[in-house]
Amino acid sequence: MSDPDDPLALGEYRPGSAAVLTDAERWPTLDAEAAARLHRWRTHPAAPAWVHATGDRLTAEAVDRTRRPLPLGGWLGEHLATARKLPFYRGRTGLTTLTDFPPIGRADLAADVSAFVPLDADLDRMLHGTSSGSTGAALVIPDDVEEVARGFHLLVDLARRAGVEWTPDAERLALVWVLQQRQAFTYVSLISGFAHRAMARVNLDARAWRTASDRSRFLADANPQVISGNPTSLAELLNDDLRDVLRPLALFSGAMALSGPLRARLEAAFSCPVIDVYGLHETRPIAARTDDGPFRVLDRRVHVEILDAEGAPVPDGEMGEITVTAGENPLLPLVRYRTGDVGRLVRSSDGAVGIADLEGREHTEFVTGSGVRVPSVDLTQQLQSHGALGWSVVQRADGGVEVTVAGGDARLIRDALRTLLDQPVELERVEGLIDLGEGKPRRFVSHAVAPGRGTAPA
Amino acid sequence: MADADELLKVWASMAPPEGETWSIARPGPALDAVAARLSSVPRSFLDDDVSIRALSGDVAGAECASAAYADDPRVRRGAAIGLWLLASEDIVEPFRPTLAGPWALRAVDSLGLRVAPVVDPLDWLADDERREEAARTFLLWAGFVPAGEDRATAQALWQARDSLRRSSALAEAYAAYEHREEIARRLAEARAKEAAARYSSE
Numbered sequence: 045m046s047d048p049d050d051p052l053a054l055g056e057y058r059p060g061s062a063a064v065l066t067d068a069e070r071w072p073t074l075d076a077e078a079a080a081r082l083h084r085w086r087t088h089p090a091a092p093a094w095v096h097a098t099g100d101r102l103t104a105e106a107v108d109r110t111r112r113p114l115p116l117g118g119w120l121g122e123h124l125a126t127a128r129k130l131p132f133y134r135g136r137t138g139l140t141t142l143t144d145f146p147p148i149g150r151a152d153l154a155a156d157v158s159a160f161v162p163l164d165a166d167l168d169r170m171l172h173g174t175s176s177g178s179t180g181a182a183l184v185i186p187d188d189v190e191e192v193a194r195g196f197h198l199l200v201d202l203a204r205r206a207g208v209e210w211t212p213d214a215e216r217l218a219l220v221w222v223l224q225q226r227q228a229f230t231y232v233s234l235i236s237g238f239a240h241r242a243m244a245r246v247n248l249d250a251r252a253w254r255t256a257s258d259r260s261r262f263l264a265d266a267n268p269q270v271i272s273g274n275p276t277s278l279a280e281l282l283n284d285d286l287r288d289v290l291r292p293l294a295l296f297s298g299a300m301a302l303s304g305p306l307r308a309r310l311e312a313a314f315s316c317p318v319i320d321v322y323g324l325h326e327t328r329p330i331a332a333r334t335d336d337g338p339f340r341v342l343d344r345r346v347h348v349e350i351l352d353a354e355g356a357p358v359p360d361g362e363m364g365e366i367t368v369t370a371g372e373n374p375l376l377p378l379v380r381y382r383t384g385d386v387g388r389l390v391r392s393s394d395g396a397v398g399i400a401d402l403e404g405r406e407h408t409e410f411v412t413g414s415g416v417r418v419p420s421v422d423l424t425q426q427l428q429s430h431g432a433l434g435w436s437v438v439q440r441a442d443g444g445v446e447v448t449v450a451g452g453d454a455r456l457i458r459d460a461l462r463t464l465l466d467q468p469v470e471l472e473r474v475e476g477l478i479d480l481g482e483g484k485p486r487r488f489v490s491h492a493v494a495p496g497r498g499t500a501p502a
Numbered sequence: 503m504a505d506a507d508e509l510l511k512v513w514a515s516m517a518p519p520e521g522e523t524w525s526i527a528r529p530g531p532a533l534d535a536v537a538a539r540l541s542s543v544p545r546s547f548l549d550d551d552v553s554i555r556a557l558s559g560d561v562a563g564a565e566c567a568s569a570a571y572a573d574d575p576r577v578r579r580g581a582a583i584g585l586w587l588l589a590s591e592d593i594v595e596p597f598r599p600t601l602a603g604p605w606a607l608r609a610v611d612s613l614g615l616r617v618a619p620v621v622d623p624l625d626w627l628a629d630d631e632r633r634e635e636a637a638r639t640f641l642l643w644a645g646f647v648p649a650g651e652d653r654a655t656a657q658a659l660w661q662a663r664d665s666l667r668r669s670s671a672l673a674e675a676y677a678a679y680e681h682r683e684e685i686a687r688r689l690a691e692a693r694a695k696e697a698a699a700r701y702s703s704e
Contacts, residue, residue, distance in 0.1 A: 157685065
């Protein structure tokens with residue numbers, strides 16, 4: 045059920061609509077002290093109306109396992125052995141070495157994701173994940189509960205490599221993950237493997253808070269040790285009401301390209317490292333950087349190749365499509381997964397592999413008739429909720445919006461975008477994704493917002 | 503005639519996972535009684551002109567899924583034999599316990615869409631081992647363990663007779679179809695359940 049007062053409200057974002065577990069199921073090692081901590085942040089007088097409740101689901105044994113990275117010795121050989129037995133490769137012979145495997149892509153996962161799940165996988169650990177990705181239609185991804193939890197410890201490790209010792213600090217929130225969009229899942233959780241310290245997923249959008257001052261009151265009290273987000277939401281931290289109250293040890297940026305100028309402003313404002321993590325939901329994190337140089341491929345079960353249009357590897361230093369063999373998620377072992385992003389493979393003097401000139405992660409904003417900026421994720425939510433499989437949305441310099449959608453309900457999409465943007469919308473509907481053009485479609489383009497501006501307030 | 507592969511795919515899409523079916527199976531009729539009844543199927547049930555759709559309606563009051571594939575003679579005969587087992591409770595005598603129940607038609611389809619594509623139903627009538635395979639399969643999908651057997655024993659004996667498992671190519675294909683259905687079901691369950699906490703944008 046959607047909010048009748050908001051024509052753009054999506055039912056699943058109603059508070060509590062997707063929360064069904066008990067707290068004891070969410071945190072099997074929950075003790076009285078942790079429960080009190082949870083209660084404190086859930087009921088904080090300046091807290092937003094939490095939309096969701098969720099935990100890490102880790103037993104004591106799983107807490108212990110997820111603190112350590114998966115061993116790397118011989119992983120690629122084991123990974124390929126697992127892959128050969130996947131239903132996707134049934135009947136294929138000659139898959140001896142990595143390069144014998146044909147590159148795969150998002151369309152293969154969309155067609156039948158189960159063909160990439162090992163027949164003997166522990167399905168009791170499966171979580172439902174989705175990725176909006178580059179072609180529009182949301183992709184369902186089987187996530188592994190321990191791999192997701194291990195993601196927190198990866199952040200701790202990346203912070204340590206950037207010179208930050210991140211350990212539990214009294215009642216400070218260990219982490220706040222910030223978003224800046226119309227609707228979002230928000231929640232308080234506890235990190236079982238981090239002395240049950242609290243973390244929160246918070247929407248900085250003004251509509252998420254009861255009063256305008258609650259946002260800074262809550263975050264000042266939370267005093268998060270680390271803040272993660274995407275460039276849109278991180279830029280919002282530069283607003284005076286937030287910049288003056290936040291003292292993070294490190295910032296993590298993901299999902300979209302972080303511009304050099306925005307990184308510089310964040311570093312200057314918070315005097316801490318800004319760690320840009322490159323990864324896809326399908327592959328998990330791939331590489332990271334703390335400056336504007338190449339991304340450094342992470343020391344984990346990930347192998348990066350750069351391929352040309354025909355799928356052949358290009359020499360180091362040449363541009364091509366970033367293709368990843370990913371072995372962190374036991375429920376989705378991928379071999380030679382084409383990301384749709386492009387870059388060059390470079391090697392540093394210490395032998396580390398890096399990705400330079402990475403392009404592809406989009407960071408687009410639109411502008412409403414009254415001049416308010418709207419992040420592309422808000423459009424994605426509406427397009428997907430009305431069934432669009434893919435799209436191209438272009439905002440002209442005069443504000444008018446030209447939309448091409450593959451599939452979906454054209455009338456509902458046009459109405460939703462008109463309401464959201466308060467701009468004239470011209471819409472054409474095509475039948476298939478291929479009608480949007482070959483390759484990775486550039487879904488969002490805005491000529492009404494200067495490119496490269498980032499999202500920092502003027 | 504449809505490919506065995508295709509028929510197994512249909513079965514995989516409609517049947518719950520084997521493990522789950524075994525876990526809720528309860529004591530049923532004696533295996534010998536079911537096998538003997540199976541071999542006594544009247545010629546009229548095996549006639550090429552018999553309409554599975556009509557027969558299913560008459561015997562069970564509903565249409566079995568096999569009816570849509572009954573232009574394949576293996577499916578038609580397999581389903582007809584399953585329907586005979588149900589009909590025979592009125593014509594000959596009821597099994598103890600009765601086969602009638604919520605999964606009776608699923609059991610008919612297990613013969614039409616799972617066993618028949620791999621072993622011709624005429625072999626069930628001529629060969630003791632194949633007849634036992636059909637009887638065990640029927641009982642499993644009707645929700646029963648043969649009388650006098652525990653679940654583990656019944657499962658082991660059924661697997662030893664299961665022709666699908668012995669045909670490596672078909673078994674692989676079937677495992678993939680079954681896997682696909684299982685993953686879809688588990689993902690739907692996981693979606694309904696709620697996600698786990700995450701820590702950063704991807």
